[in-house]
């Protein structure tokens with residue numbers, strides 16, 4: 555077991571899967587005013603590492619994820635993916651966002667198979683692989699259902715399969731299980747960890763939920779309240795794997811970690827509320 559405590563995020567030698575160096579991201583608001591959302595962000599994620607990002611609402615979690623995805627261009631600083639500057643969209647990453655991105659007119663099978671289209675894979679092979687992936691996420695009997703015929707948790711399973719079938723080297727997830735009930739979130743968390751364990755990718759997982767962050771991640775990053783939010787804490791999570799995320803919450807080390815990280819996060823959450831709506 556390692557030590558609990560803060561450590562520096564960046565400055566690690568070797569090729570990181572994702573590296574943000576002194577990144578600032580600003581938005582131009584109506585009337586031309588400039589809003590600096592995040593500043594001085596140094597974050598390095600190693601291949602195979604699972605990093606969770608927590609922070610108050612409006613602090614810049616999605617902004618950071620979008621910079622890693624290549625959807626937002628930093629005002630300053632550098633984003634590199636496996637050592638190379640990000641040319642535009644991050645083609646080596648798969649995304650999972652809070653909102654469902656399934657096509658309502660396609661079955662679960664076709665929603666997953668379509669993810670292989672850009673790779674030029676023949677339709678019948680794509681459908682075979684999609685069927686196998688739907689089996690892996692526990693939906694073997696639901697391949698012909700349309701999204702409206704699936705529960706929220708089942709739709710998330712389809713979205714997971716849709717992301718993983720492309721075998722991306724980096725997984726970027728923005729509160730993917732946010733709308734689900736607590737029990738289904740835990741089931742989805744365990745499913746995600748199982749799939750990740752069999753083929754470890756670099757993960758950036760954004761969540762409001764500190765318990766979820768600790769249960770899933772190797773490292774938890776805490777963002778300060780905005781504007782100009784920065785990283786105020788980096789906490790390694792030395793809990794053994796494989797983990798059962800419903801059980802792990804009962805471990806004393808989990809409890810200690812929660813207390814330590816919450817003492818950092820609580821300050822920022824109070825600041826965010828004091829500042830009013832982000």
Ligand SMILES: Nc1ncnc2c1ncn2[C@@H]1O[C@H](COP(=O)(O)OP(=O)(O)OP(=O)(O)O)[C@@H](O)[C@H]1O
Nearest residue numbers: 581589591610611612613614615616617618780832
């Ligand atoms: N396109 C935009 N134009 C102007 N401001 C923006 C834009 N996108 C985000 N912001 C602002 O940047 C800040 C960070 O937003 P972001 O969505 O990253 O927060 P977040 O930490 O993901 O919050 P939440 O937990 O509510 O999802 C917020 O104050 C938000 O209002």
Ligand SMILES: [Mg+2]
Nearest residue numbers: 615616617728
């Ligand atoms: Mg967000």
